[in-house]
Amino acid sequence: MKVLLVKCHKKTIFSKIEPIITEPLELEYLATILNKDRINYRIYDQLLEGKSFHEVFHEYLPDVLILTGYITAVEVIIAHSRYAKDKNPKVKVVVGGVHAEVNYQDFFADTIDFIVHSDGLNGLQQLLNINFDLEQAVMIKGIAFKKKDQWQVNEKRVTNTAEIPLPDRSYFNKYKHRTKYMNYSPLAIVKTALSCPYQCNFCYCKMLNQGIYSTRSIEAVVEEIEKIDAPYVWIVDDSFLLDRNRILQFIGMVKLKEVKKKYIVYSRVDFVANNEDLIEKLASIGVIEVIVGMEAVEDCQLENFNKNASAYENIRTVEILKKHNITLTALFIAGINFTSSDFRNMRRWIKEMALESYTVSIFTPIKGTSQYKDYEEKIQVKDYHKIDFLHLTLKPEKISKLRFYMEFYYIYVEQFFRSKYIRRFVLKNIKEMFKGGGHLE
Numbered sequence: 001m002k003v004l005l006v007k008c009h010k011k012t013i014f015s016k017i018e019p020i021i022t023e024p025l026e027l028e029y030l031a032t033i034l035n036k037d038r039i040n041y042r043i044y045d046q047l048l049e050g051k052s053f054h055e056v057f058h059e060y061l062p063d064v065l066i067l068t069g070y071i072t073a074v075e076v077i078i079a080h081s082r083y084a085k086d087k088n089p090k091v092k093v094v095v096g097g098v099h100a101e102v103n104y105q106d107f108f109a110d111t112i113d114f115i116v117h118s119d120g121l122n123g124l125q126q127l128l129n130i131n132f133d134l135e136q137a138v139m140i141k142g143i144a145f146k147k148k149d150q151w152q153v154n155e156k157r158v159t160n161t162a163e164i165p166l167p168d169r170s171y172f173n174k175y176k177h178r179t180k181y182m183n184y185s186p187l188a189i190v191k192t193a194l195s196c197p198y199q200c201n202f203c204y205c206k207m208l209n210q211g212i213y214s215t216r217s218i219e220a221v222v223e224e225i226e227k228i229d230a231p232y233v234w235i236v237d238d239s240f241l242l243d244r245n246r247i248l249q250f251i252g253m254v255k256l257k258e259v260k261k262k263y264i265v266y267s268r269v270d271f272v273a274n275n276e277d278l279i280e281k282l283a284s285i286g287v288i289e290v291i292v293g294m295e296a297v298e299d300c301q302l303e304n305f306n307k308n309a310s311a312y313e314n315i316r317t318v319e320i321l322k323k324h325n326i327t328l329t330a331l332f333i334a335g336i337n338f339t340s341s342d343f344r345n346m347r348r349w350i351k352e353m354a355l356e357s358y359t360v361s362i363f364t365p366i367k368g369t370s371q372y373k374d375y376e377e378k379i380q381v382k383d384y385h386k387i388d389f390l391h392l393t394l395k396p397e398k399i400s401k402l403r404f405y406m407e408f409y410y411i412y413v414e415q416f417f418r419s420k421y422i423r424r425f426v427l428k429n430i431k432e433m434f435k436g437g438g439h440l441e
């Protein structure tokens with residue numbers, strides 16, 4: 001049996017300079033399962049290899065095709081499944097990943113055989129055990145499958161984080177020179193927990209693992225990091241800085257084992273604002289950047305998001321991270337009710353705080369979140385590739401679409417001229433494009 005594992009992507013307007021390219025971690029986890037069963041496989045991620053899916057499919061001729069991707073890649077995933085079935089009707093097509101976990105119905109297509117909608121590692125292992133036999137598929141929790149043109153959805157399964165093996169990073173080691181987060185490269189990504197215990201109403205991440213926050217042991221996490229052959233490690237938990245004791249344990253273990261890496265982590269503002277002593281310690285073990293979901297600059301807007309954090313904590317976060325020489329990347333949301341003056345307030349706040357690195361997303365209700373139901377009837381754009389937080393999917397409530405887009409993109413133009421951090425990154429990448437370096441398209 002030959003298995004082709006594919007990470008699917010849809011390009012955005014930022015794809016020319018591709019600020020972030022990471023290893024396909026979920027596929028490297030699946031690789032450990034295939035290694036154990038001595039099954040031949042090949043991982044393919046177009047952002048890392050540059051080849052087209054069609055080329056790779058023809059070269060490899062798989063018996064099983066596994067496709068994953070985010071919400072923007074739904075159409076790409078379905079197109080790849082069609083292509084594969086057209087070229088070889090016998091190929092088994094399996095879809096997984098974070099979008100399939102909550103919105104598995106989006107993949108009820110003629111050219112897809114199985115959808116793994118929870119506990120992906122276990123789901124693949126079980127499918128291998130039954131050799132993708134439809135008669136036995138009814139026994140496997142966490143999957144949906146098509147039998148006689150009818151989709152059957154089996155019960156969900158929660159992942160036991162204690163059972164998660166270390167990922168096989170052979171693919172990363174081959175292509176790590178192409179991985180990056182802004183100016184940091186090579187860069188590995190590490191996941192230490194699933195889901196999030198907070199209840200921000202716009203958030204998709206907290207819906208994963210059936211909304212159950214579950215952590216890996218710090219011993220296993222540090223063991224994984226120690227083995228990574230790259231200077232930068234991005235901990236991609238939806239929020240890594242959550243539990244004070246767990247973070248103290250992480251700091252202690254990294255020191256004890258003398259692990260020398262530079263880290264990028266996600267945090268909430270309340271953690272940074274209320275744990276300055278830990279931020280100092282994190283800086284001392286190599287944390288160089290903290291990405292923080294600030295969302296809004298006013299308390300009333302934060303309350304609307306059920307964020308459970310305050311505008312004052314946003315300010316304290318900026319001050320504390322600056323004091324300890326940690327780069328802050330702040331994430332904001334431009335509300336659908338924004339007026340030009342709301343955009344101005346946000347820009348003014350960013351300027352007053354002297355933020356260099358930040359992104360603003362257009363408010364987008366994501367299918368599966370509690371907010372989606374409130375907006376469902378008003379959603380005007382349903383093409384998945386446009387659900388990238390850079391397109392309006394709802395009609396702005398107080399200004400025209402054109403005005404909204406102008407105000408929105410002005411934030412990025414201003415950032416380019418104001419921020420050395422961003423300018424250095426953009427100019428370096430433009431230079432590389434002209435030199436023909438990399439494989440930017």
Ligand code: SF4
Pocket residue numbers: 196197198199200203204205206238239268293
């Ligand atoms: S936005 Fe952040 S803190 Fe809120 S639920 Fe999502 S991951 Fe958790």
